[in-house]
Amino acid sequence: MDQLLGFFLYFLSLLTVGGIYALLALGLNVQWGFAGLFNVGIAGFAAVGAYTYALLTTDVSPFHMGGLGLPLAIGAIAAMLLSGAIAGVIGVICIRLRADYLAIATIGIAEIIKLFLKNQTELTNGPRGINKIPRAWEHFTEERFYTSAPMSWISDAAGWQAFFDSLPRWWWQPMFTLTILLVIFGVYILLERARLSPWGRMMTAIRENEHAAQAAGKDVTRRRIEAFILGAVIMGMAGALFAQHLRLIDPTNTFDPAKMTFLVWVMLIAGGSGNNRGAILGAFLIWTIWSGSELVINTSIEIIANYQDMFDVGVLRTRAGYLRMLLIGILLQFILQRYPSGILPESRPAAIGKQ
């Protein structure tokens, strides 16, 4: 029984984290898949979203500035707006840089964002990060929420406490996962609309042949900046959800570009860039492999340890993490060479009408 419940909860956690990555991948798909903008600063935008959300919604804290205790939705909206605004500024300055240059510039910007969050200790608590970030649904069990409006209208503190005690410990977990899946669904519907709209077709045109689009009188720079901002808004949202899921964020390790940014890129390329469903599929698939591979590798090591004693597996145990990284690297090479356009390749909006 415990084991079955455990599998269910682990499955929910795969959906939760995979879902957050799916949002990041959707955001990247707008930038890269639609507009051909090579953004390697994903972790930076996610960090902006996460920190905005955390500073606005946490309770007053001695460790960092504020803790304004605002409602969660306001925090998430502010996260999206600030991430979009920063993308707007970066876009105006950098958008005319082509592919590789934009990539290098965005890496640099993400690093500078990280350094800022790390060094502005009064604002962000520096490298130690912000904790006690409220998580959707679970936050209802926090005293400051159930003793204030609107929850206090329904019942008093003792009533709420009794109610929450009557629920199983994990009651909020399916709700939180469902919320994330709903957000993904909403973003997906919006992006599909955008992709099939004239705006989306114009994006494809600009990506495929910039000069032709320009000659046809399209404002290439403006469309590009729009796509960059839209992608960053979605990434900011994902950052806010990541902060909720982890409940602690720090600038150094949580938003490590070599891990987060890279993983999102692998997800998009594996799923199929330019295809929103591909981005979502890729995110869930790669996250499941990433998370599950630890179990598989550890199990294999234990099996080796049980069936032979020629050499000491202690070294294997402590270095298993690197084996996992190696595996992901090789998997990426395999996907790139075998499925260059991803598992679900892009279907052009213009071609859809003909099908």
Next chain:
Amino acid sequence: MWASFGFEFVNFYFIPGLVLGCIYALGAIGITLTFGILRFANFAHGEVMMTGAYFTWTISTLAGLWLGWSLHPLVAAIPAIFAAIGILMLIDRYFYKPFRNAPTIMVVMASFGMMLVVRSTVQFIWGPNQLTFVKGIDKPNEAVRQFTADLDLMILVPNKHFWIMAGTVIIMLCFTYLLERTRIGKAMRAVSDSPDLARVTGIDVEAVVRATWVVGGFCAVAAGVFLAMDIQFLETTMGFRMLLPMFAAAILGGIGRPFGAVFGGLIIGLAEELSAYPWIGDAPFISPGYKTGVAFTIMIIMLIVRPSGLFKGRTF
């Protein structure tokens, strides 16, 4: 306490900046060549530096164990260079070559994946712990100190820094000869300037690609070994930490311009060290916590203001 030295700016900011700059410069040569000739940003370049240093350590350790020789790192680096170039060729053959005619993103992703593969392989084989490269403390060279002190310009430079600076100058001279005087060097410059034109004039582009890996690999291993000589230990992330400043150096100098990359490397190295100099008052000009940001800021400003770099490199 520096009043007694009087010459602290040169000794503690300028020379260390120059040494760091030499290492950046050698690394940036490979990056700028790959960028110019193969047209992609090679994220695995830092790992070549790191692997070369690990090979060098292994060779000198084995030589000590089996033969009882104590090799100078620069001697042990020679076989390491061949090993690293061999690995680069293999990586190119199996992981980069399939994407020669594909969109740039594919090969950039492939190089990012190779970065992970190479690093985690090294971490798996040698372990994540630091390895001692050269033990002890390298105090400033006494003869130079005495000599310059008599001239009232006391210069404090440890021997390892002489090796690094001299090594960089020698490699640069050989490299200049290669590019300016040899056939393959001229072909490399031609491909870098215009690959299509080079192809129609009958230049063997694949031979140029091989030469690029040889030269880039040579410089990368040299940079890795110099870095290891300076910090005197090895760690598996040492290459990756140098990667972004090296990109910055390559862009600053102009893509496809090896001499620009050297110049850019020196500028980035100096800028990083000098940013902490108390230019105004006693406190560091920029908090050392932001030191890594200096290179990125220079790089981004350069990209925006003058994407072709100081030496009019290629823009895509």
Next chain:
Amino acid sequence: MRKIILSSIAALAMTSTAFAEVKIGNPMGLTGPIPDLVAPMAKAVDLAAKHVNEQGGLFAGGEKYTIVRADSACDPVAAVDAVTKLININLVSAIIGPVCSGSTIAQAESVSIPAGVVTLSVSASSPAISSMEKGTDLVFRTAASDAYQGIALAELTLAKGIKDIAVSYANDDYNAAIAGVFAKSFADKGGKVTANEAHEPSKASYRSEIATLGATSDNLALFAYYGSGGITVMRNALETTAFKNFIGADGMLSQEVIDQLGAENLTAVTFTTSASDDSTAAYGAWKSLADAAGVPAADPFVPNSYDAAFMMALAVEKAGSGDRDKIAASLRLIANAPGEVILPGEFAKAKKILAAGGDIHYVGAAGPQDFDENGDVAGRFSKSVVKDGAWSAELIK
């Protein structure tokens, strides 16, 4: 792919439930920024489990005390994922904590507290951990909060006759915090902090930082991990002969520092650590066990790791089963006075006393581990200097 993974997980679960054992999850930062510090800590945890199993295992039936290791990478994302798997797939009874404060807090707030599982951290020293829970009693640690060590170090520095000092700290969660406490209490107690600068970990050169700090004082307080830049800072400082005295905290305390820099260069270096010295029986017992097993006894947080794994075994023994809900209460009982004193390695003795219904009081390798109401320990600190090519510790009284 998911099918394959899930079925292999199921296979693992079935094979593992066949033995009578109590499983304890042990996420450690095996990869990430400080793998070299973590490797000996993991060895110490394994050593404690070995001692427990050699001395008859848990309970009357001699059940196996199993450590399930996972990689938390000092990264909140990895730690939350690893602990989710430990709690839900491996069904561990408790967690012996992740190494870094950030990943400890993240996994506790996100996974283990909501699931009602006890976390006993081995090295998380952030003050934020003390104020983390409300109404639950699920997070403990065997490492003292930064606040204590920073103050102890400040007092030690003043006692050595050092009146002014320059502070350089690596900008990471551990070192930034302890440097802050040190600088504040050093100034409060009448010393003068001439400069207090962060440095980025793992840079190739710190010469400019050293030069700027060296201009202000002859003494350097260095807070860094030896494995990510600390050795380079020391080396750059020694090369330029910028400083006469060095003090620092336990991130720098490793044989590796002596091996790389040479004992002859480290004559004016004193580092504190949250451990005891040979004058106490507990440390003596630990040192002989560790030396026999080839575990570096005095490395940072290695004794704390042993204590955590050993105390968890005692707590499970006291609770009488691997039931998650009972562990917190029994952890307090075995760790706090009163009771017969149990030293590191004395599992059989403890088991006998517990079976007879007696009380025990574990006094660990890193000092007494009496938990206060927040699950924190006061900590005992020793200062280490280089003697005969190795660190030699002496308890600060």
